[in-house]
Amino acid sequence: MQSIASPTGAASPTTFDGRPGLLDMRGRALRDLRISVTDRCNFRCTYCMPAEVFGRDYAFLPHAEVLTYEEIHRLAGIAVGLGVAKLRITGGEPLVRRDLAALIAQLATLRTPEGKPVDLTLTTNGSALRPLAGALAGAGLQRITVSLDSLDDTTFRRMNGVDFPVARVLDGIDAARAAGLAPVKVNMVVKKGENESSIVPMARWARDEGLILRFIEYMDVGTTNGWRLDDVVTAGEIVAAIDAELPLEAAAPTYRGEVAGRWRYRDGSGEIGVISSVSQPFCGDCTRARLSAEGRIYTCLFSASGTDLRGPLREGASDDELRRILEDLWGARTDRYSELRSAATSHLPRVEMFAVGG
Ligand code: SAM
Ligand code: SF4
Ligand code: SF4
Numbered sequence: 001m002q003s004i005a006s007p008t009g010a011a012s013p014t015t016f017d018g019r020p021g022l023l024d025m026r027g028r029a030l031r032d033l034r035i036s037v038t039d040r041c042n043f044r045c046t047y048c049m050p051a052e053v054f055g056r057d058y059a060f061l062p063h064a065e066v067l068t069y070e071e072i073h074r075l076a077g078i079a080v081g082l083g084v085a086k087l088r089i090t091g092g093e094p095l096v097r098r099d100l101a102a103l104i105a106q107l108a109t110l111r112t113p114e115g116k117p118v119d120l121t122l123t124t125n126g127s128a129l130r131p132l133a134g135a136l137a138g139a140g141l142q143r144i145t146v147s148l149d150s151l152d153d154t155t156f157r158r159m160n161g162v163d164f165p166v167a168r169v170l171d172g173i174d175a176a177r178a179a180g181l182a183p184v185k186v187n188m189v190v191k192k193g194e195n196e197s198s199i200v201p202m203a204r205w206a207r208d209e210g211l212i213l214r215f216i217e218y219m220d221v222g223t224t225n226g227w228r229l230d231d232v233v234t235a236g237e238i239v240a241a242i243d244a245e246l247p248l249e250a251a252a253p254t255y256r257g258e259v260a261g262r263w264r265y266r267d268g269s270g271e272i273g274v275i276s277s278v279s280q281p282f283c284g285d286c287t288r289a290r291l292s293a294e295g296r297i298y299t300c301l302f303s304a305s306g307t308d309l310r311g312p313l314r315e316g317a318s319d320d321e322l323r324r325i326l327e328d329l330w331g332a333r334t335d336r337y338s339e340l341r342s343a344a345t346s347h348l349p350r351v352e353m354f355a356v357g358g
Helices: 069-081 100-107 129-139 153-160 166-178 196-209 235-243 310-314 319-331
Strands: 032-036 086-090 119-124 143-147 185-190 212-217 248-251 261-265 271-275 288-291 296-298
Touching: 032 069, 069 100, 069 288, 069 310, 069 319, 086 100, 100 119, 100 129, 129 143, 129 166, 143 166, 153 166, 185 196, 196 212, 196 235, 212 235, 235 248, 235 261, 235 271, 310 319
Parallel strands: 032 086, 032 288, 086 119, 119 143, 143 185, 185 212, 212 271
Antiparallel strands: 248 261, 261 271, 288 296
C-alpha cells in the first residue's frame, strides 16, 4: 500500500481533495462506490446486453447469491469509513429490484468520517420511474441519472432491444422532477450507425428542459457487445456536431476527478458533458470501486474478476476484517485499462457492465 492516512485522522496532503483517505499505488483515493443491486434488466441495449446473447434462458444470479440490503448497507458503511463520499446505485436495472427504497433509506443514514451525509444517487433506464420516483425521493435519494439514447421513438426502441417506447422514459423523467430529484442528469451512449443523428436533438431538448446531458463514448466493456473502435463516435466528433448548430466553448472542470469534459453554450443557455473514456481516458483521476450484485469488489470497469466480499461476510467476518480486505485491495491497485487500451488489450477477459454496475 502506498500511503494511508487514517480516515478519522488529519487531512492528508497527498489526496487531491484534501480529505484523509486510502490511496492506491498511483496515489488515487477511494472516493466513489458504485453498487449494483441486481444483474437483471428489463432492457436489452445493443451495447450492453445484446438480446441475441441475453435470451430467455440466460442464467442470471439466483436470489440467494445476491447481497441482501443489510449486507450492502454494511459493506457501504465500511467503504464510507475508508473515505468513500459518493454512492451510486446501479445494475443491471436497479428499479427491477423489489423495494429499492428500503435500501435507499438505509444508505441515507450513512455519514462520512467528517460527519457529512454521503452523496447518494442512482442510474436507471427510467422505465419504472413513474411509480417509484416518489418513494425513492422520500427515502432519501438525492439525485438521479436516466439513460436515454434517443428522442426518436424508432431509434430508441431499436437500441433498447425490447421495443420500449421513448414516451414512457420521458414520463419517468417528469415523475423524477416532480418528486424533487432535480436536476435530472441524462446519459446518452453514442454508437456509430445507431444514434448519431440524435445528438443535436438531444442537446436542444436537454437545454430547453434544463436537464444535465452527458454524452458517453461507446466503450469496450464486457465481451458480448461486439465492440469495434470504428463504432465509437469520439468526444471530438460529438462536440463538433453540436457546435455546428449550437456554438460551444470549453468550460473548466468543477472538481478534480470529474469524468465528463464540460462544454458551455456560447449564448449562456447551459452546458453539456462528454465522457471520453475511449478517446481521452481519465484513469489518472479514477477514484471509483464497484460492488457487484453478488458481492464482489472491482477496482476497474475492465477487471477480469473481482474480490469476493460475500464469502467472508457470510462466514462471519468482523468489520475490521472486511475493512482490511478493502484496504489491501485498494492499496495494491494499479488499474488504468483505458490508458493502455490497444490491440493487445482487446482480447483480455473482462466483466460485463450489467454485472459489475455501470
Ligand atoms: N440500467 C441502468 C441504466 O441503463 O442506466 C444502470 C446500469 S447501466 C450498465 C449504466 C450505464 O452504463 C448506462 O448509462 C449505460 O448507457 C452505460 N453503458 C452500458 N454499456 C455501455 C457501453 N458499452 N459503453 C458506454 N456506456 C455503456
Ligand atoms: Fe439494461 Fe442499463 Fe444495460 Fe441497457 S444499459 S441493458 S438498461 S443495464
Ligand atoms: Fe477507472 Fe479502469 Fe475506467 Fe481507467 S479504465 S477510468 S481505472 S474504471
